[in-house]
Amino acid sequence: MNPKTAYQARDYARFYDWTYEGTIEDIPFYLAAAGEHGSPVLELACGTGRITIPLAREGLEVIGLDISAEMLRIAKEKLSKERPEVRARVRLIEADMSDFALDEAVSLAFIPAASLFHLSGQEEQSSCLSCASKHLGPGGALIVDLIPADRMANQAVGETREIGRSVSPSTGLLTRELNKKLSIDKEAQQVTVEHTYVEQLPDESEKRYVFVEHYTWVTEDQMRGLLAEAEFTKVEVFGGYEREPFTDASERMIFVAVK
Ligand SMILES: C[S@@+](CC[C@H](N)C(=O)[O-])C[C@H]1O[C@@H](n2cnc3c(N)ncnc32)[C@H](O)[C@@H]1O
Structure with a gap:
């Protein structure tokens, strides 16, 4: 199967x-939302599990x-390194978020870190939102954290930028992360990015790992349309994790949609 x-x-x-x-800046935002809407x-x-595990530590079923x-x-x-009661609160499932069915309902669903953009287009994105919606009862909420469309569309193409450099605690090797936008297709609303990790080996040679990923963005209006199709009735948009108003200067576009 192709990845x-x-x-x-x-x-x-x-x-x-x-x-x-x-x-870690988004974790308190999800904790507060769970406080409002409940668990699981x-x-x-x-x-x-960057977010999953801290939420479970705070007593939520995730x-x-x-x-x-x-x-x-x-x-x-x-x-496996967490306390037994934390472990017991987490269930991990391998599935495609654009096509899944669970055997239980939830009070809150969320898609962090602009991960909706990993889906190949609006058809898959819409299918993901309706799958989420089917698992929420009346009053249940879906949060989708995205990057504003104009920020996605207006990035420099072809430039390689170093976006991280430090000794990795897991390998002990000096590691660099490079990011290069290979193309931006404004019609398809898709950015193709080359992610490269460079490890400096003990003999001073370098080992490179290169990965290409596509990100399909949505505009605020398109997202409102997709959420309406997925039967969400009340939709708010925020510009950050402190629930700041969403403006042209916002770095995030965070939808909180309630059924
Ligand atoms: C940026 S990471 C976010 C991980 C975590 N939520 C966080 O915030 O640290 C994006 C994640 O999306 C997952 N992903 C990409 N396409 C997916 C799909 N179709 N269904 C489910 N997960 C997917 C990737 O495997 C990856 O773990």
């Missing part, structure tokens, strides 16, 4: 926690769903 995302490759997944080390909560595209067996393997390894 749907680079995250299914072991060598891509293994760099994830190094890349996102210290990214469903994290779509949960990855290595279902984490991801398509990448590799990302889930790392999540399970991290979870």
Whole structure:
């Protein structure tokens, strides 16, 4: 089977926690939302459990769903080091978020870190939102954290930027992360990005791992349309995790949709 995302490759997944080390600013936002809507909560595209595990530590029942067996393997390894009661609160499921059915309903579902953009277009994105909607009862909420469309569309193409450099705690090797936008297709609303990790080996040689990933963005209006189709009745959009108003200057476009 062809992989749907680079995250299914072991060598891509293994760099994830190094890349996102210290990214915690969205966690209190999801905790507050769970406080409002209740648990269990469903994290779509949960990855290595960056958000799943802290939520479970705070007493929430969390279902984490991801398509990448590799990302889930790392999540399970991290979870195995948690207290038994934290472990017992987490259920990890390998599935495609654009086509899934669970055997239980949830009070809150969320898609963090612009992960909806990993789906290939509006048909898959719409299917993902309706699958989420089917698992929510009246008053249940779906949160989708995205990057505003104009930020996605207006990025420099062809330039290689170093976006991270440090010694990885898991390998002990100096590691660099490079990011290069290969193309931007404004009609298809798709950005193609080359992600490269460079490890400096003990003999001073370098080992490179190159992955290409496509990201399909949506505009605010398109997203409102998709959420209406998925039977969400009340939709709010925020510009950040403090629930700031969404403006032209916002770095995030966060939808909170209630059924
Ligand atoms: C940026 S990571 C986010 C991980 C985690 N939610 C976090 O915030 O740290 C994106 C995740 O989306 C997952 N993903 C991509 N396409 C997917 C799909 N079709 N269904 C489920 N997960 C998918 C990848 O495997 C990866 O774990």
